[in-house]
Structures are given as C-alpha cells and as structure tokens.
Amino acid sequence: MAELTYDKKFTPSSVGAMLGFFGVHIAALGAFFTGVSTADIVVCVTLYWVRIFAIGAGYHRYFSHRSFKTGRVFQFILGFLAQSTAQSGLIWWASKHRDHHRYSDTPKDMHSPRQYGFWFSHMGWIWNNEAQEANYDNVQDLTRYPELVWLDNNRFLPAIILGIAVFVLFGWSGLWFGFFFSTVLVYHSTFTINSLSHVWGKQRYLTGDDSRNNPVLAVLTMGEGWHNNHHYFMSSTRQGFRWYEWDPTYYILKMLSWVGVVWDLKEPPRHVLAGERKLSSELKDRVAAQLAATFCADTLTDSVRARLTRSGVAVDEFKRNLAARIDRGRDAIQHFELPELPELPSVDEVRARAHKMFARSPSMDDIVLRARLMLSEAVSTRLATPA
Structure with a gap:
C-alpha cells in the first residue's frame, strides 16, 4: 500500500x-x-x-x-x-x-x-x-x-x-x-x-x-x-x-x-x-492496479512455485524467462500471453470481475490485459523470495 x-x-x-x-x-x-x-x-x-x-x-x-x-x-x-x-x-x-x-x-x-x-x-x-x-x-x-x-x-x-x-x-x-x-x-x-x-x-x-x-x-x-x-x-x-x-x-x-x-x-x-471516451494510459494503469489487487498474488505465487517444484523446473530460470516475457508484454500489451502460468486467472475471469467492479468503458479490454500483466509482475517479484 x-x-x-x-x-x-x-x-x-x-x-x-x-x-x-x-x-x-x-x-x-x-x-x-x-x-x-x-x-x-x-x-x-x-x-x-x-x-x-x-x-x-x-x-x-x-x-x-x-x-x-x-x-x-x-x-x-x-x-x-x-x-x-x-x-x-x-x-x-x-x-x-x-x-x-x-x-x-x-x-x-x-x-x-x-x-x-x-x-x-x-x-x-x-x-x-x-x-x-x-x-x-x-x-x-x-x-x-x-x-x-x-x-x-x-x-x-x-x-x-x-x-x-x-x-x-x-x-x-x-x-x-x-x-x-x-x-x-x-x-x-x-x-x-x-x-x-x-x-x-x-x-x-x-x-x-x-x-x-x-x-x-x-x-x-x-x-x-x-x-x-x-x-x-x-x-x-x-x-x-x-x-x-x-x-x-x-x-x-x-x-x-x-x-x-x-x-x-x-x-x-x-x-x-455515450461513455465512449477513452482513458489515458495513466488512468488505465490505476484502474488495472485496483483490479489486480483483488487477486491474491501470494497465493498465485505459492501455486506456481509448487508446480515448478513438482516438475523439477528451476525457479530462477523460470523467473528469468518470465521477466523477459513481461518486458515484451509492456511494449505490446495486446499480444501479452503467459501460457506457462496456468495459475494466473484467464482473461475472461479478469474481465468478469472487472464488469462487476467498474462502469463500462471502451478501454476495458486494455485494462484487463494490464491487470494480468501486473499480476504476472507481482508473481515474478515474489518468486525471488524463498518460500
């Protein structure tokens, strides 16, 4: 906070x-x-x-x-x-x-x-x-x-x-x-x-x-x-x-x-x-942060770490690959995907929660993708901390 x-x-x-x-x-x-x-x-x-x-x-x-x-x-x-x-x-x-x-x-x-x-x-x-x-x-x-x-x-x-x-x-x-x-x-x-x-x-x-x-x-x-x-x-x-x-x-x-x-x-x-005014990038980030905060990043991280341990994947190597994907995601957020993070809520799940929380907006799809990117960044940061 x-x-x-x-x-x-x-x-x-x-x-x-x-x-x-x-x-x-x-x-x-x-x-x-x-x-x-x-x-x-x-x-x-x-x-x-x-x-x-x-x-x-x-x-x-x-x-x-x-x-x-x-x-x-x-x-x-x-x-x-x-x-x-x-x-x-x-x-x-x-x-x-x-x-x-x-x-x-x-x-x-x-x-x-x-x-x-x-x-x-x-x-x-x-x-x-x-x-x-x-x-x-x-x-x-x-x-x-x-x-x-x-x-x-x-x-x-x-x-x-x-x-x-x-x-x-x-x-x-x-x-x-x-x-x-x-x-x-x-x-x-x-x-x-x-x-x-x-x-x-x-x-x-x-x-x-x-x-x-x-x-x-x-x-x-x-x-x-x-x-x-x-x-x-x-x-x-x-x-x-x-x-x-x-x-x-x-x-x-x-x-x-x-x-x-x-x-x-x-x-x-x-x-x-008509409610068709598009939001600034700063405002979309603020709303996305509110949306992302409704998901527990600690729980997501624990689930990711447990899966990596079961599969024998090195956490440090995974974190480096994830960080690289996140960097690319910032540059082209509409193409950002995380197939190696099944624990992350899907786009549809995040969008459903966004519709319950916020008024409609033509920027909502972008906000949902930004929220998922923020969640993945939170998981990546937490993976550096020993369990």
Missing part, C-alpha cells in the same frame, strides 16, 4: 483552524437565546442558496475548471460571494480542487474516504497542517489577476463584511440564524461532495476513483451531486448530463449567458455522454 500523505494527528498549530470552524457552529446556537423570526428564516434560506451557487459556479466550475468565460467584474463578484462562505480563498480552493482531480482517491487526495476515512475527508482536513498547504504553481491562470490575489490574501474579509451587514439589517437573531446557521449548512452541503459523493450513489462512467452520482446531494448543492459525471468530463459547465439530472447552477449560468454576463459554456460532447 502506498504511504499516506496526510497524517490525522492533532497538532497545536491547527488550533486556530479548529476554533474558527467550530466557532461558526457554536455561534449558530445563539439563535436559541434570541429566537428566530420569519425574516431570519428568509435570510438563512437566501444566503444558503446564493452562496451554494457561488461555490458551485464560482469556486468550482469557473475558478477550478474554467468551464466558462466571463469578465473581470463578474469573476470578482463570484469570488467575493464564494469567499463569503468562509471556505478559504478562491485561489487556494481552486489549487486544492485541481489536486483532488489529479490524485483522486490516492494517498495524495486529502478528500478521499477510501484513504483517510469518512470524517477526515469530510472535515478533518480543515485542521490538518499538510492538507492546508497549497501549490499555487497550478493556478497561474488565476494569480495573474491582482484583484483575485487580493481576495485570496484577505480570504475571510467577504464573510466578515456579510456578517456585519446581516447584523446591521437584522440584529442578533439575523446574525446567529441568518448568517451563521446558513454558513454551517453551506459548509456541510459542500463537504458532502468530498465525502458522501465518493461513498454513496452510482457510477455511470469509469473514472478510476470512487466518484458517484447522487440525486439527493445534487438537490442540496444545486447540481454538484452529479459527481461521477463531473469526474468523467470535468471541463463541462453542465454536470447533470441527462435532462432529468437537476442542475440549477448550470441553468442559472445558461440564463446569464443569454444576457452576455458569461459565455462559452462548455457542454459534454456526444461521445462523452
């Missing part, structure tokens, strides 16, 4: 992040002492939906994926509204999200329930020192705008301004319930895409990770819950690929395009919608 990138130990330097995060939750409880008016409920609901839109359209679809275009004024407005959620700076957010896609569900993905468990992927990363470090080299398209850099450097200022405005207009109850409670709701609705969307739902497309489509989360996040669609074709403005997949963030952006506020909205092409 690869070494994990993030430890989950509490450190004193993370106290500030922890106090800030839980402080927002505690502040929301102030509504029990002031009561909640109809106006407070309207403020809470309004701020929730406006800021959920800003997260999805701004932080995610625009700043992270550049899935549409707009002018500098509206991009600043999107950034300001998104940062009013107190979810750090827009450039930091985009950098971390691009890393999430690059390393999805690997040890370098701080949002992976597979690697770090549900609670760390949902919110534990907030007070993890390593997880807070961002690589700004992958967001140079954003750092060239001084106004966006200023926003990122003053990441909590928009939230403070909004909180003060709500207090002035609606008093303490408006602040506790309208601002703080809606902020808590936005927090956890957003975080479910990191956590629940990699655990709960269905996979339509093979993406090499655990991303899933979830209609419930799509409703809560204005369309962000179509997470498997998004991981399959991340540059699309539209994330609900089917007509029945609720994606109001896209609908609003589409209407804004009619009046020229945004433009060049990217749509998934037909071959993507």
